[in-house]
Amino acid sequence: MRSSSDPVRLTVRATCLVAAAVVLAGCGSGDGSETGPASAPTTSVSAQPGAFVGECGSLTDAEVYERAGITGLTPVSRNGIKCRWEADGGERYVMFTWYRGSPIDRERSVAKGIGHEVHDLEIAGHRGFSSQNVGFCEVALGTGADFVHWLVRYGTGTAPSDPCAAPTALGRLTLEKVK
Template sequence: MDARSVGGARGMLAVGVAAVAFLATACSPGGTGDGAPTATSDAEGTVLREAGLFFGECGGVSTEDLMALTGIRGVRLQERNSVGCRWEGGFFGPYASFSWYRGSPIGRERAVVELSGRGVRDVSVAGPSGELTGFAGWGRFICEVSIQSNSDFFVWSVVFAEELSDDEMCRRVLALAEATVNRAEP
């Protein structure tokens, strides 16, 4: 074995260790799953994390609402579970998803979007319980809006079949986020 292969092996080992460390922290449990506040431990002691709003199934948005607010057509609900929904409109058609993350930091989501090379900007949504903040991330044909609610956050992601401006795509996806916040329960 020559010096190049030893150095390459060390580099691969370092990448592997970093990936395992990232996955261990990204997949660590952060809540009880029942909406109750969760005690977590950090370097400064125990912190009580308050659960966010209850967003309901599919973020409180029906397939008809989704199409009306985004302008996409021909999507069907393909998957629905307690923390998300996914709509598809055929092989090359539009796609939309709602994902709800309980007890998870929104900053990690933003870092992933920024690392992917997408544009990112801060956004806010006014709702019955006050203003919630988050960010929008966009690329060609796609916009995702992530909104924080206490220790939780949700993401609306829409892939459009036609090319729209970044502002237009994100305006439509932000309308989904507003509907979700306005239909949420405390």
């Protein structure tokens, strides 16, 4: 069972709160009576679709193990948008997520909002950010209207001197393989 201070749990909670606020902000009274001025027409800007990213960021388990630097990893879930490898019963893990049509800046805002140390980064022309806190680092890199996200959780007291080296290397390799 994960503690309520687990960074992934906090990120999920914050993301849910932001999503709920956006949904509620878009809701009116529902009775059809508008007392304010007429709404201005909105324009829709079509965002460029992102590059195709294969399952697990197009990486093999061996490539993940090699770059993650965590011994004993085993795959526990994999599908077209999310993969996870765990060690020590989930205390240490690596997770890949492919966000389709989702704004990367929202994820950056969530990381900042929950007190993570956030830094801009760019790899092979893809802008993004890294976010870290005690024992973990995540890297998100934009690909058009999409972004890829790698998170490495080292557990308590086992993080390397540069906790963002592994997720950055995983992100770089994913970008090298996208189509």
